[in-house]
Amino acid sequence: MTTVEIDIELIGSAITELTDLAGTIDTQKAHATRVTPISLPSLSDGSLDKTVRWLRDHLEDLESRRDLAILLDTEGTGSASYTVAADTLRNVQDLLGTELSHAVDGLGPDADDETIERVSTLLQRWQRDPEVMSAMFTELGPDGTVGAMSNISAAMGYGGASDPEALQALAEQLRTGLSTASNAPGFPADSFGREIVRYSVAPLLTQDEQQAFGEKYPMGMNGANILTFLMQDTGYSDDFLLGAARTLDDFERMASDGPLDAQTWYGHNGHGPLDTGRDDLGYDDPMAAIMHNFGENPQAGLTFFTESTEDGWNRQSHYFGDRTWESDDYAGIAHAMEGIGTDPTNLERHGEDTTALVSTFFHEIAGNEGFSPEDAKGASPYLADLMKFYMPAVDTALNYGDDTGTPTSLADFEVEHLGTFEHYPLLFKGDLESLMQVAMSTQGGTERIAEGIAAYQQTQVNNIAAELARDPGNIDLRNELTDTLAGRASLQGFAEHTVGRVDIDGAASRDAQRQAFLDALSSATSLVPLPGADAVGDATSKLIKYGFSESVRLGKDEVADAWTNEAASVADDRAVRAEEGLRQVKIDTFLSLVESGVIPPEDVPSAWLDDRGRLIDTADIPEGQMPRYTQSAMDAVDQYISDSALDTTYKDQFLKFYPEES
Numbered sequence: 001m002t003t004v005e006i007d008i009e010l011i012g013s014a015i016t017e018l019t020d021l022a023g024t025i026d027t028q029k030a031h032a033t034r035v036t037p038i039s040l041p042s043l044s045d046g047s048l049d050k051t052v053r054w055l056r057d058h059l060e061d062l063e064s065r066r067d068l069a070i071l072l073d074t075e076g077t078g079s080a081s082y083t084v085a086a087d088t089l090r091n092v093q094d095l096l097g098t099e100l101s102h103a104v105d106g107l108g109p110d111a112d113d114e115t116i117e118r119v120s121t122l123l124q125r126w127q128r129d130p131e132v133m134s135a136m137f138t139e140l141g142p143d144g145t146v147g148a149m150s151n152i153s154a155a156m157g158y159g160g161a162s163d164p165e166a167l168q169a170l171a172e173q174l175r176t177g178l179s180t181a182s183n184a185p186g187f188p189a190d191s192f193g194r195e196i197v198r199y200s201v202a203p204l205l206t207q208d209e210q211q212a213f214g215e216k217y218p219m220g221m222n223g224a225n226i227l228t229f230l231m232q233d234t235g236y237s238d239d240f241l242l243g244a245a246r247t248l249d250d251f252e253r254m255a256s257d258g259p260l261d262a263q264t265w266y267g268h269n270g271h272g273p274l275d276t277g278r279d280d281l282g283y284d285d286p287m288a289a290i291m292h293n294f295g296e297n298p299q300a301g302l303t304f305f306t307e308s309t310e311d312g313w314n315r316q317s318h319y320f321g322d323r324t325w326e327s328d329d330y331a332g333i334a335h336a337m338e339g340i341g342t343d344p345t346n347l348e349r350h351g352e353d354t355t356a357l358v359s360t361f362f363h364e365i366a367g368n369e370g371f372s373p374e375d376a377k378g379a380s381p382y383l384a385d386l387m388k389f390y391m392p393a394v395d396t397a398l399n400y401g402d403d404t405g406t407p408t409s410l411a412d413f414e415v416e417h418l419g420t421f422e423h424y425p426l427l428f429k430g431d432l433e434s435l436m437q438v439a440m441s442t443q444g445g446t447e448r449i450a451e452g453i454a455a456y457q458q459t460q461v462n463n464i465a466a467e468l469a470r471d472p473g474n475i476d477l478r479n480e481l482t483d484t485l486a487g488r489a490s491l492q493g494f495a496e497h498t499v500g501r502v503d504i505d506g507a508a509s510r511d512a513q514r515q516a517f518l519d520a521l522s523s524a525t526s527l528v529p530l531p532g533a534d535a536v537g538d539a540t541s542k543l544i545k546y547g548f549s550e551s552v553r554l555g556k557d558e559v560a561d562a563w564t565n566e567a568a569s570v571a572d573d574r575a576v577r578a579e580e581g582l583r584q585v586k587i588d589t590f591l592s593l594v595e596s597g598v599i600p601p602e603d604v605p606s607a608w609l610d611d612r613g614r615l616i617d618t619a620d621i622p623e624g625q626m627p628r629y630t631q632s633a634m635d636a637v638d639q640y641i642s643d644s645a646l647d648t649t650y651k652d653q654f655l656k657f658y659p660e661e662s
Helices: 008-035 047-072 089-105 113-126 130-157 164-182 189-200 207-216 223-230 238-256 262-269 286-296 298-306 315-322 331-342 344-349 351-366 377-389 391-400 429-439 443-470 475-499 510-525 540-546 574-596 626-637 643-656
Strands: 002-007 079-084 409-415 419-425
Touching (some): 002 008, 002 047, 008 047, 047 079, 047 089, 079 089, 089 113, 113 130, 113 164, 130 164, 130 189, 130 207, 164 189, 164 223, 189 223, 189 238, 223 286, 286 331, 298 315, 298 331, 298 351, 315 351, 331 344, 331 377, 344 351, 351 409, 351 419, 351 429, 377 391, 377 429, 377 443, 391 409, 391 419, 391 429, 391 443, 443 510, 475 510, 475 574, 475 643, 510 574, 574 626, 574 643
Antiparallel strands (some): 002 079, 409 419
């Protein structure tokens, strides 16, 4: 065994000098290299850089020993000693983690500010070090971790803390440290996640466990607040997440058959001083926090929702259809499914399971009693991104789908001029109104839907244009172009009608909402690249793996003014809306045919070219000149599509999905 004596002031000076020396070398080297008129091989061969790295590598050795001495110096003597088998960095890290756990565990609800600052400073330094954090939480244990949070919560809740912000910061450092530990090799992540939940959710503990825990820590009726706070870090390992989620799922299943369901328990225990972003009138829902984790850790999420349970408990039906999510307005469950359903790894390795799960989610959530544009706004951006990713399924359901049925994954789902998807979710027409209204209940959600419609429809048009460029005389392709353009009416009419039927925060009126959607659709359409897919005829499963629509993202301020510009808003007149939609389709088609080379440069009307001879886009059309430009565009494409046939078919489709009744 080796005993080491540390003088805190002296080792602190050594750390300072070493840090300054490394910084000085870097600065002087850069200066010398910049001003020298000759080559300096001794500075450029890497030797000096290796020396600086060596100096900095040894800082951790010194800092870990200094901080260990600070923790051991309980009497404030300025020095401390420790005994280890060998004075290696790894042994010191283990000892530092152990002593940190003792310091954290010793922070009672009446801890003074100086002690809190001392522990917080050390945690700030080591919270992302896997060796130190693994040792700390292994020693602290799940009960001690929840107990530390209850101590902090009590200190904040009793009002005796002079600096509640310092306590909140300390709690956040502990949470970050737990996330770090969960990813450390050898850390018992699964069991730790399970036990964290048990000690936070009192009904899962035995009477003896509750008594022993209560004698040591001041646990009040705030377990759901503590667990929600802990689960708001999205960097936990999959094993930790699954351990926590499965155990909390056990509680939800157990409580569903008892006198007090899980959400009622959360409602009583989901209040506390730890800041979770909760509305003052709401309560903390730890399962909603776990769902956000699954959104960021989608492979763990897929496992949770598709694995078998011992008694046949159906997690999908419970969390999608039966359970409500009023505490976070359905944000967590929608985030989970957006992450799971669009994850490339899930789709590549478990395509059928993933898309079947998406199908079930869409169907079940649409019928959930609390799922409405008023009460599920939190879901809007996530749901819109998921619908954007699967816009071909939305379009198919709208035009050809059954009202209801059994959710499933479709094999070899083919979309003409887009590709064939090996696995794809089945959507039902009867669910679309509910889904679309929630998705378009916020500005961000509406813009994502516009991106999805634009990406899906314009990709098809661009692909046909690229094919026509290869074979301009192909009559079948020309007919398919007309059919594809007419088919755009249903989605656009449905979306326009929807956005005019919901209330969106920040919009001047529903007419302004409609204008903002149209602006977003037009802007997003212009972002779709030619020829659309990576190569025409070679799209296939590549699209499902990576999401054909992901490249279409509107800029932050792309349509910002439209939301509040009452003067420029469009009225709710279905005939006018159909005419305007058709006009935009004609212009988009003209631009695609020009850019793909189908329409040769000499046939492009001069009005569509700027002073340098470059093609303008819709935004460059002078005010009041849209009808004239539309007519010139159609004159140029008349030999490829029938103007009159397109007019009739498009308007009929649009009006079908933009009904007169509200």
